[in-house]
Amino acid sequence: MEILMSVTIGVLFMCATYMMLSKSLIRIIIGTGLLSHGAHLLILTMGGLKKDAAAPLLGQHADSYVDPLPQALILTAIVISFGVTSFILVLAYRAYQELGTDNMEQLRGNEGND
Known part of the structure; x- marks a missing residue:
């Protein structure tokens, strides 16, 4: 059972890392959610499954x-x-309202520097 949980945790961390490295703000938020779920499963597995x-x-x-x-x-x-996820969602919604985009490159202002 611990092997299956370890593989599941590894897949969650892999997907979270991939999504957090993308340019879309929504994907970054989903990636942080996946990372937190992976951390929860890691703590549970480290405690021992009986x-x-x-x-x-x-x-x-x-x-x-x-x-x-x-x-x-x-x-x-x-x-x-x-709490952190709800705060980040509100922050992303407000940024989208003000700037009209969720692209991280456009939010940074690095669009025309290339």
């Missing part, structure tokens, strides 16, 4: 328990990435 582990509750006796710390970190990271 098949028959029980929830860490008092009074419950089991052979192995699930570590709650990676799940808490992922929950916090999801909230932070949602």
Whole structure:
């Protein structure tokens, strides 16, 4: 299971890097979303995937328990990435309203320098 998750994380990081290197602002935003999802899966996989582990509750006796710390970190990271993504979307919408483009080269003003 860890091998499958590692391949999935690698594919997400690869797609995110490709999309963040493009010129379109929307693709950059989607790339940052993919990168955050890859990071969430990476934290979950590093915490260890157990098949028959029980929830860490008092009074419950089991052979192995699930570590709650990676799940808490992922929950916090999801909230932070949602806030950052919404801020970037609003910023991109406002830039498109003002300048009429989402091309990063035109937003930088490097269109006529070549």
